[in-house]
Amino acid sequence: MKRKKSCISWTGIAFLAPALAFIVVCNVIPFVWNFVLSFQEWDGFHEAQFAGFANYLAIWKDTLVQKSLLNSIIYAVCSTAGGVLLGLFLATLIFKLGGKEGSFFRLVLYSPAMLPTAVVGMMFVFFYNPEMGLLNQFLKAVGLGDLTNVWLQSKSTAMACIIFVAIWKCTGSVMMLCFAAMQTIPGTLYESGKLDGASFGKQMRHITYPLIKPMILLSAINTLGSQYKSYDLIFTMTQGGPGNLTSTVPIYMTKTAFNFGKFGNAASVGVVFTFVVAVSIILVRTLLKGEEYEL
Amino acid sequence: MKMKLVSAMLCVAMSAMVLAGCGGKQDPPASKQEETGNGKDSANTDETDGSKDQEESGGGSGDVKTIKFYGKVIEYTSGPMMTDALEEQFRGIYNIDAIQVDWSNMDKVIRTGIASGDPCDIYNYELQKLMANFSDMAVDLKPYLEEDPEWKGQFRESDIDACTTADGRVLCLPWETNFSVILANKAKLQEIGVEIPEEWTFEEFQTVCQKIQDAGLFPFANASDLNRADWIWRNAMLSEVCTAGIYDAYTRGEVPLNGEESVRALENTKALYDKGYMYPGDGAVTVKSDEVRAAFYQGKVLMMSEIAAGAKSVADEADFEVVAVPWPSSNTQPAILGGMNVLFIPQNCGDIDAAVEVLKAYTSKDIANIHAAQGYIPVNVQVEISDPFAKSVLDQAKALKTPEGPATAEMNEYRANQLMPDLILNGGVEVAAEAMESLRGTE
Structure with a gap:
């Protein structure tokens, strides 16, 4: 019996080895290397010099790092909250739809998630364009010309506009995950709810949402992680500008490493950002x- | 026993796959220097990874090295023609892998390439940025120039001096002159009754702008991308320091950027935005070059800034007559920012001698003639500029000042992306002047 267990274990390890090697090469080694680099001064060409904690100390003196960190947090938290709430709401609206109309709405609502981020960014740059953009043109057409704005240049609107696009983009994925989880809930639960006099709202609140809570958590964590890493959307829309108004940590890191040749500095910001x-x-x-229910 | 055997075989198979996967990655560096390819494939000019195509096509007929040339400028009509000619010239000797220049990300492309240990053999770049960012990484071309007086004679002495460091190293060689020009819609200006003088000050320029604005049009547009955002201030600053007789000190970075010259230049620049002369009004700080061009073609804006090298394509695409007009002077002395697009060879490139050979060919009269024939301005002294529009653009170069002076990557970044937002949106002249002065202190 013991010998058999040992044999299965080796086979398992052998099957895991390629995936393990992939993770080590693609995740672990770069992370460790980045951590080591954060204690060095390196311009990408000359020999790296040990710099101790100088790169970390520089972070606290550099207001731009702090601003980028704050922008990253605002962007990630707001777009995740918006995306998850809206995705859940849309899933609620469509989960009882069957047949062709259900497929149609799922396709329409999920389609933003299928578009390349750079394309979405460019599309919304035109949408927000102060002169010929759809938004300002629409506002003028409906007699709200006073509300027109230079959306991506104004301090009060630039980041909000980008967050809106991020929500628009990520909502579809959250909706699909929640929708899929809702499909697994047995119909008998709703039937007994109905017999007890539960309205649609009460059914959702007391049956659906508690049962799909693990999926909501998963989609929230997934979305949060990907929004923190977001680079392409912000770069295509504002490049972190105007000035540093919409600069986030990934944009700051890229600029510091590849424009200024301060790889160590960028690496230390990366370590702090990971934390x-x-x-x-x-x-x-x-x-x-909280409480989790099993079906 | 059978299961054990299957497990052992699977282990061996998977180990082999892992090793094969990792082993495959080792090929490119080895092929960097001794890469073989089929001469017939060297005509591939459209793909940035042309060398990979050649490898994949397989079947090399001999040992033909690949020279990665990061200098195909597709924005110019002459760009692909020049690289085609280069490939033709080296057919059977080198495979020229002509890579399209990404002007917005040149810093990143070059730095990443050099840091990877597998850079391009030749890079196109801007002179001042090269001197600031990569002076330690470029091959000294002086010995090659000394060895070949005929080649050296194709450049003006002053152009070579501009590419030379304080310790006498020639880091790059120019292939085209470039500077900022203002292009104008001649018919519309005449319609409004505006006459363009040979020189004008900011006051005179603003008077004209007001006249155009009164006619319901935008007078001027300056793009915020492609490193053009700071052109108005930099030209104004050059005019100020030339008038004050401190140009040399300015080029050495000794003039304070929060001093009276800089402040006056900033005030003059800001006035154009504050008075609504800049297209499209409120969004002028973030307007992109393609939006500027579109507005100019549509007749919404009557004057736009452009690089001299791009003036020809703007004029060709417009359905009205385009003329080059002078930059306004912030003070009495006219001066405009001059620059050159240069080619340099990174020290860790595969074959420096081969790269120099290709560099010689690209800067030669034959290929420079192709550039000139399309209406652009090569630096080769043996090439005659005959295109009337190119000549009119070149006339603007009489006020050219180059080099402008040392600037770190941080200073370049600030001027390119933050100066105008700080000046117009975030605090004004004082904030911008102090920020630049603090960066000057780090130079």
């Missing part, structure tokens, strides 16, 4: 943790 992302994810897990 911030990890804390955020733990917070979300804690906030959404």
